[in-house]
Amino acid sequence: MELLVRLILLPPLLMAAFNGMMGLFAPGYRKQEWVVGGLALVAVAVPFAVTCALFFGFEAPYVVRYFTWLTAGDLQVDFAYRIDQLSLLMTLVVTGVGSLIHLYSIGYMKGDPGFWRFFAYLNLFIFAMLNLVLAENLPVLFLGWEGVGLCSYLLIGFWYTDLKNSAAANKAFIVNRIGDFAFLLAMFIVFQTVTAARPGAFGLDFTTLLAPETLALFDGPVGFWVCLLFFIGATGKSAQIPLFVWLPDAMAGPTPVSALIHAATMVTSGLYLLARLSALVLLAPGAMQIIAVVGALTAIMAATVAMTQNDIKKVLAYSTVSQLGYMFLAAGVGAYFVAIFHVMTHAFFKACLFLGSGSVIHSMHHVEHELEHKGLIPGPHGPGTHDTPLGSEAANDPFKEGGAGAFEEDAKARQARPARGYATLPYDGPFDAQDMRTMGGLKRYMPSTRWTFLIATLAIAGIPGLAGFFSKDEILFKAFEYGYDGHLVGYLVWGVGLVTALLTAIYMTRAYLLTFEGDPRWPDALDTHPHESPWTMTVPLWVLAGLSVVGGFLGLPPVITETFGLPDSWIHHWLGQAYGGPVAELIHEDLPTAFTTWMLLGVGALIAIAGVAFAWVGLRFGPRGPEADRGIRRLMGFLYRPASRKWYWDEAYDAAVVDPIVEGSRKGLAPFDKKGVDGAVMGMAGSIRESASRLRRLQTGVVQTYAFAVVLGVLGVVALLLFT
Amino acid sequence: MDLTWYLSLSAVLFTIGVLGVLLRRNVIVVFLSVELMLNSVNLSLVAFSQAFGDVEGQILVFFVISVAAAEAAVGLAIVIALFRNKLTINVDEIRLFRG
Numbered sequence: 001m002e003l004l005v006r007l008i009l010l011p012p013l014l015m016a017a018f019n020g021m022m023g024l025f026a027p028g029y030r031k032q033e034w035v036v037g038g039l040a041l042v043a044v045a046v047p048f049a050v051t052c053a054l055f056f057g058f059e060a061p062y063v064v065r066y067f068t069w070l071t072a073g074d075l076q077v078d079f080a081y082r083i084d085q086l087s088l089l090m091t092l093v094v095t096g097v098g099s100l101i102h103l104y105s106i107g108y109m110k111g112d113p114g115f116w117r118f119f120a121y122l123n124l125f126i127f128a129m130l131n132l133v134l135a136e137n138l139p140v141l142f143l144g145w146e147g148v149g150l151c152s153y154l155l156i157g158f159w160y161t162d163l164k165n166s167a168a169a170n171k172a173f174i175v176n177r178i179g180d181f182a183f184l185l186a187m188f189i190v191f192q193t194v195t196a197a198r199p200g201a202f203g204l205d206f207t208t209l210l211a212p213e214t215l216a217l218f219d220g221p222v223g224f225w226v227c228l229l230f231f232i233g234a235t236g237k238s239a240q241i242p243l244f245v246w247l248p249d250a251m252a253g254p255t256p257v258s259a260l261i262h263a264a265t266m267v268t269s270g271l272y273l274l275a276r277l278s279a280l281v282l283l284a285p286g287a288m289q290i291i292a293v294v295g296a297l298t299a300i301m302a303a304t305v306a307m308t309q310n311d312i313k314k315v316l317a318y319s320t321v322s323q324l325g326y327m328f329l330a331a332g333v334g335a336y337f338v339a340i341f342h343v344m345t346h347a348f349f350k351a352c353l354f355l356g357s358g359s360v361i362h363s364m365h366h367v368e369h370e371l372e373h374k375g376l377i378p379g380p381h382g383p384g385t386h387d388t389p390l391g392s393e394a395a396n397d398p399f400k401e402g403g404a405g406a407f408e409e410d411a412k413a414r415q416a417r418p419a420r421g422y423a424t425l426p427y428d429g430p431f432d433a434q435d436m437r438t439m440g441g442l443k444r445y446m447p448s449t450r451w452t453f454l455i456a457t458l459a460i461a462g463i464p465g466l467a468g469f470f471s472k473d474e475i476l477f478k479a480f481e482y483g484y485d486g487h488l489v490g491y492l493v494w495g496v497g498l499v500t501a502l503l504t505a506i507y508m509t510r511a512y513l514l515t516f517e518g519d520p521r522w523p524d525a526l527d528t529h530p531h532e533s534p535w536t537m538t539v540p541l542w543v544l545a546g547l548s549v550v551g552g553f554l555g556l557p558p559v560i561t562e563t564f565g566l567p568d569s570w571i572h573h574w575l576g577q578a579y580g581g582p583v584a585e586l587i588h589e590d591l592p593t594a595f596t597t598w599m600l601l602g603v604g605a606l607i608a609i610a611g612v613a614f615a616w617v618g619l620r621f622g623p624r625g626p627e628a629d630r631g632i633r634r635l636m637g638f639l640y641r642p643a644s645r646k647w648y649w650d651e652a653y654d655a656a657v658v659d660p661i662v663e664g665s666r667k668g669l670a671p672f673d674k675k676g677v678d679g680a681v682m683g684m685a686g687s688i689r690e691s692a693s694r695l696r697r698l699q700t701g702v703v704q705t706y707a708f709a710v711v712l713g714v715l716g717v718v719a720l721l722l723f724t
Numbered sequence: 725m726d727l728t729w730y731l732s733l734s735a736v737l738f739t740i741g742v743l744g745v746l747l748r749r750n751v752i753v754v755f756l757s758v759e760l761m762l763n764s765v766n767l768s769l770v771a772f773s774q775a776f777g778d779v780e781g782q783i784l785v786f787f788v789i790s791v792a793a794a795e796a797a798v799g800l801a802i803v804i805a806l807f808r809n810k811l812t813i814n815v816d817e818i819r820l821f822r823g
Binding site: 704 | 818
């Protein structure tokens with residue numbers, strides 16, 4: 001068993017080191033893309049195979065201890081990993097989806113000069129994520145928690161030559177650090193509380209922490225604060241209000257990164273944390289209500305923003321924030337296994353959507369290059385710049401005086417009338433391969449991408465039978481149940497969740513229609529065609545689309561299984577504490593009747609169908625394309641403007657936090673640095689220089705002066721000896 | 725004879741040597757004064773050896789004489805090298821280590 005856990009954890013780490021070192025020191029190796037990518041893929045596929053073996057041969061949870069990591073007083077932390085139902089399920093998702101995305105990346109990143117670096121980071125991420133989900137104690141979990149944050153930072157800023165991407169990476173890292181600080185505080189409180197009550201070595205391990213006698217210590221305000229701090233930690237990593245602002249910007253990274261880290265795995269680690277500590281969180285009903293409300297608010301806020309975005313990845317990013325809000329809603333109403341269920345189904349369809357958008361962006365980049373070659377849009381690959389050196393046209397012009405001056409004049413003239421000779425775009429600004437307004441009609445050129453995107457869209461919208469329907473409906477049902485049991489908040493978040501479900505169906509259908517249906521809207525569409533992506537990219541798409549169809553049957557709601565005599569919800573049995581699993585849940589005494597439950601199920605299905613139908617028929621995007629956004633504008637009324645500006649979150653943070661810090665630094669700290677710190681250092685150096693220039697006069701260079709000093713010294717010593 | 729006389733003579737010679745080293749400007753004379761100091765010490769060593777009937781003092785004198793011979797050889801070589809470079813043997817004019 002020890003060996004098997006090693007086989008899960010070590011291959012990604014070793015391969016990250018190998019690819020990184022080889023790429024760094026053997027430049028010839030960087031060109032061997034199939035070797036780099038293949039090895040990296042194997043390093044994730046092996047853990048996946050091992051996890052499958054452990055999963056299907058699972059009997060009872062166990063803990064593997066390797067060595068003692070830290071010993072300090074009562075704190076004794078082991079490097080230990082826990083194999084149980086929850087960690088196995090998460091590991092399956094991480095390594096399974098991870099393998100598919102590695103395969104996809106081989107196609108997507110083809111020809112990138114940083115190919116080796118990308119796969120080294122990706123493998124390091126998988127290692128950190130496995131540490132996170134397999135950890136047996138909070139410090140090891142925190143190690144993985146910080147590790148995924150670091151890899152996220154590295155991969156968001158992967159194309160670091162663009163300052164915008166580096167800024168996005170910094171933003172993600174800094175915002176995450178705020179959440180991590182709360183996580184640390186929570187760990188301190190846990191340690192303090194437990195060791196104060198029961199002296200002796202304690203390593204924050206889950207076995208001790210989640211034992212009933214330890215949990216009893218957290219009944220009361222301590223439990224509330226611990227849960228709240230853990231939740232704040234989770235809001236950072238899992239992009240909830242108020243710390244979600246980094247996730248939309250994180251789309252600056254390569255698309256496979258968005259799929260793996262910012263949709264399927266890392267952003268769900270907050271949910272994993274809450275599910276792992278579910279027994280603890282259940283002791284703090286106040287904290288749970290906060291979690292539910294924050295989750296619901298995040299869900300609807302992000303959904304309204306997603307309605308207004310034109311960048312295909314931004315739509316998916318806000319959709320991810322919104323779906324994560326759903327999961328927190330589920331955790332807040334005490335249905336942790338449903339949250340994990342949605343984590344899983346969401347990993348399938350959102351990874352599929354992101355990879356599909358990556359495939360689209362990939363082909364739109366080809367369109368962009370082709371248009372640049374034809375001289376229809378300005379760019380580095382245009383005809384005037386690609387074939388001949390920049391500015392040579394002006395230099396060769398006999399009517400102009402050659403040299404730099406002429407070139408500058410020419411560049412100015414180009415800037416002044418950029419539209420002449422260039423094709424017009426459906427919007428102001430340069431050609432953007434991610435902007436849905438330039439797309440349209442892609443279904444003709446990219447059938448695989450189109451069908452998988454459509455399947456995933458219907459799945460996330462919640463069309464009955466697909467994965468998203470079951471998980472989302474179970475969340476809404478649990479929220480309703482919570483309300484039915486006497487918590488007003490339950491009904492509130494249920495209502496918000498319903499509206500969000502409708503919005504989700506609308507904005508996802510809109511994204512699909514703008515991208516794949518209607519007529520092409522990029523310039524010169526008759527002669528410039530995009531192409532379907534290579535098989536390395538379409539195979540993962542089909543696998544994920546397939547999982548998005550069948551994934552939901554792992555968690556059929558009880559009302560369906562009872563009516564049709566099917567076996568009970570598998571995921572509930574696998575994870576639930578009632579059946580020996582690690583995930584606790586809130587038990588309700590007052591349950592809605594079967595009829596009500598069926599009604600709720602029907603309402604959920606109707607809302608999804610209505611949303612899709614409304615977007616498809618009511619808004620009639622299709623051929624007319626982006627002008628049809630007027631329908632959405634009318635639908636949202638006065639909410640459209642603030643939503644399209646992302647509810648001014650970034651502006652608010654800039655005004656409240658960023659600007660005061662920058663201003664304060666400029667006005668207060670910069671002068672202090674110049675006068676205070678620099679003054680002290682320079683003053684010290686100056687005084688030494690001054691005193692040295694005086695002391696050097698002692699050094700006359702005349703030997704007899706030194707000899708005289710020696711004689712005086714000898715006389716002094718003799719006098720001392722004689723007269724004492 | 726009384727040991728005091730020998731020691732007095734040794735002290736006088738030593739003082740003359742020290743003053744010579746400190747006050748004379750000619751390197752050769754400074755060098756001679758160093759030899760004078762060494763030999764004044766030799767004198768007191770021999771005197772003590774005689775007074776206490778212990779031959780160890782005289783052995784030490786031989787060491788001092790041989791070291792002094794070596795020192796004279798090296799020292800004079802340095803003086804010659806100095807003179808070749810500076811064309812002077814006046815210590816006041818040789819200030820290579822001036823700060």
